[in-house]
Amino acid sequence: QKEVEQDPGPLSVPEGAIVSLNCTYSNSAFQYFMWYRQYSRKGPELLMYTYSSGNKEDGRFTAQVDKSSKYISLFIRDSQPSDSATYLCAMSEPSGGSYIPTFGRGTSLIVHP
Amino acid sequence: EPEVTQTPSHQVTQMGQEVILRCVPISNHLYFYWYRQILGQKVEFLVSFYNNEISEKSEIFDDQFSVERPDGSNFTLKIRSTKLEDSAMYFCASNRGGEAEAFFGQGTRLTVV
Numbered sequence: 001q002k003e004v005e006q007d008p009g010p011l012s013v014p015e016g017a018i019v020s021l022n023c024t025y026s027n028s029a030f031q032y033f034m035w036y037r038q039y040s041r042k043g044p045e046l047l048m049y050t051y052s053s054g055n056k057e058d059g060r061f062t063a064q065v066d067k068s069s070k071y072i073s074l075f076i077r078d079s080q081p082s083d084s085a086t087y088l089c090a091m092s093e094p095s096g097g098s099y100i101p102t103f104g105r106g107t108s109l110i111v112h113p
Numbered sequence: 114e115p116e117v118t119q120t121p122s123h124q125v126t127q128m129g130q131e132v133i134l135r136c137v138p139i140s141n142h143l144y145f146y147w148y149r150q151i152l153g154q155k156v157e158f159l160v161s162f163y164n165n166e167i168s169e170k171s172e173i174f175d176d177q178f179s180v181e182r183p184d185g186s187n188f189t190l191k192i193r194s195t196k197l198e199d200s201a202m203y204f205c206a207s208n209r210g211g212e213a214e215a216f217f218g219q220g221t222r223l224t225v226v
Contacts, residue, residue: 043119
């Protein structure tokens with residue numbers, strides 16, 4: 001079983017819609033949960049990270065973690081065409097003093113005007 | 114804002130040739146990583162590096178690969194004898210350690226012909 005599962009999409013929504021992006025995982029040792037945004041042929045850009053279960057909000061973005069279900073979500077409110085990108089979830093467990101992110105395959109989001 | 118920088122942005126090489134990909138991590142970071150992303154696939158962990166030695170590596174990181182921190186600022190990935198299947202985006206990342214979020218460079222696109 002793959003460690004981190006993420007639907008590749010594409011997910012196409014109209015401008016202003018609420019977007020929900022999700023990942024599931026199998027490794028109970030994951031402690032940190034991150035969302036990255038990646039534009040075509042560019043590096044992943046960290047959007048948010050959370051530790052353990054709960055919600056975290058940053059502007060139009062809300063990250064949600066449910067460790068009991070091994071399920072994480074990213075919600076984008078009032079989506080904009082500039083939000084069009086691939087969204088990668090990543091999770092990490094302690095390893096030698098640091099945390100090594102393990103990525104999902106990313107969901108392609110298209111926000112059309 | 115400090116950032117991870119990678120050079121070159123695009124490298125074309127012939128099969129069997131050696132390549133060196135270069136990275137300058139964020140200056141006060143202590144942990145360094147290399148990831149790769151084959152076109153259309155997920156971002157995959159290759160290796161982590163701390164205190165001038167490899168702290169963890171994946172199955173992908175075989176004897177063809179090596180990493181080095183030749184001076185106080187650069188971090189390099191060497192592929193000794195490139196294969197066609199080494200064609201991918203290679204991302205360098207760094208963090209201070211003891212934290213989850215890793216900061217990624219813009220990547221080097223390696224094309225093996």
